[in-house]
Amino acid sequence: MSDDSGLSCILGIETSCDETAAAVVANGAAVLSSVVSSQVDLHARFGGVVPEIASRAHVELLTPVVAEALVEAGLDGAGIDAVAATVGPGLVGALLVGVSAAKAFALVWDVPFVGVNHLEAHLYAAFLEEPSLAPPLIVLLVSGGHTLLVAMEDHGRYRVLGSTVDDAAGEAFDKVARFLGLGYPGGPAIDRVALEGDPRAIAFPRAMLDQGHDFSFSGLKTAVINHVRANPDVRVEDVAASFQEAVVDVLVTKARRAAAEADVKAVCLAGGVAANSVLRERFLDACMEDGRQGFVPSRSMCTDNAAMVAAAAWHRLRLDGPTPLDAGAYPNLGLPFS
Amino acid sequence: MLILGIETATDQVGCAIGGHEGVLASFHAARGRRHAEILTPSIEFTCRQARVDLREVGVIAVDLGPGLFTGLRVGVATAKAMAQALRVPVIGVSSLDLLAFAVRYTNRLVVAVIDARRGELFYAFYRQVPGGVQRLSEYQLGAPSDVASELLARGEECLVVGDGALRYRSVFEDVARTEFGTVGNAHPSAAALVELAHPRALREEFVQPWEVAPLYLRRADAEVNWELRPLRQGAGLRQRRTA
């Protein structure tokens, strides 16, 4: 397992929020299978993820999801060299389902268990699709729970340059979508409606644009609410497009500045918000303009999946070795520094 | 046929291994509510002490609850994954049945009660029969005073057993002719689980790993609140994390 000879296959499991996922990845690079069962329909009527409902669904879905990932990879337990699961950050009850199952598989198959940091897993999503990527690089990780600007100096070595001081980017999308009556989840809803709107119709604030690497989105959300209340006849499409434009503007500007300061060759997007079509386009344009390699993972690799967990586990196993079986779940885990 | 029993329905974590020779080894820890941290290492330890290779196990028995949701899910998720990896079937047993089985030698009416938090109990009634106990009621959720009223109405000698009996002792003390279980049998036992599962294993009363589900007896708060809307809209929600 620890040397470069032979294929090493890792079964990854992801249950930190509302996707039940399992994947088999060889050598941290080749995705043999990646199965994601989304619970979005279970949570939609509540307008957000309900932790207890998510945990119950993980227990129900994990067995068939793992079975499918193994079948698709053409393997049974005998071909698995390690089992990895997200140990945090995330919803504690949800995390515990995946962690417990992963440890059970590892014990029965007599292979190492690897506890994976969900944030680190998102960073590794890009590596699965672009083999030429290599650290040092800058990663903009944007999701419903996180907005992080990270300098990845080497495998397993990160510096968090900036993060949100209030709402995460994806949270802002969800809250604004809910306010505009666009439904849940908010990201895809706003993306879709904004296509019909004018992104320059309303000049929403770009908070902290020129201040450091941190982000703030709660003022923007308030500005949207105030604008709509003051202008009840405003077109929803224009509000959505202008809001999205403000978010994308801030994200791209900050990622660009961080890349210039760190003087890295490559910049990546990661996380569920990286599925946003305007962000993807503007991010790549900016990278091209600056002469840097820009990489945006496919949409299915941006949102939660287990292939990224297995990929991160492959690197973690080399750096730290197996995780002891008495590991638990760590809902507030941050990125590992070293 | 070797049976591995997994039990995490209350504050206690337990596992046991056994078969036709009875229980070969068992482990229980009742402190700290660290189910996920303790369970897999304790299975490894218990198998080693019983000199059993985990891969010789032919059935996984698991306590399905009712009990505390998070702990319960650790046991059920572990049991399902082990059964899936070993390609063996599962026998699910209720936590309340386990509590009653442990006191099967009394001829009193047995009331198994598990602390459900929020001032409620999971409970069921049992009566001794040859070789074990027979359940006389559904698995229920209710206030301790409701259980006490039901006992008063029945008016017979009874034994209240489980962690709910310890916590709500004062409520049941008012009921005449009541005895209490001890701290020693306050939690479902993994050893009892293996014992109880053994005859069922011989009769092949199995389910497959994907069919196993915890016995919650209580719906998620958000679902209850949803039905009560708009009185209490949005309670118990957490904002979605997109990914």
Ligand SMILES: [Zn+2]
């Ligand atoms: Zn995520």
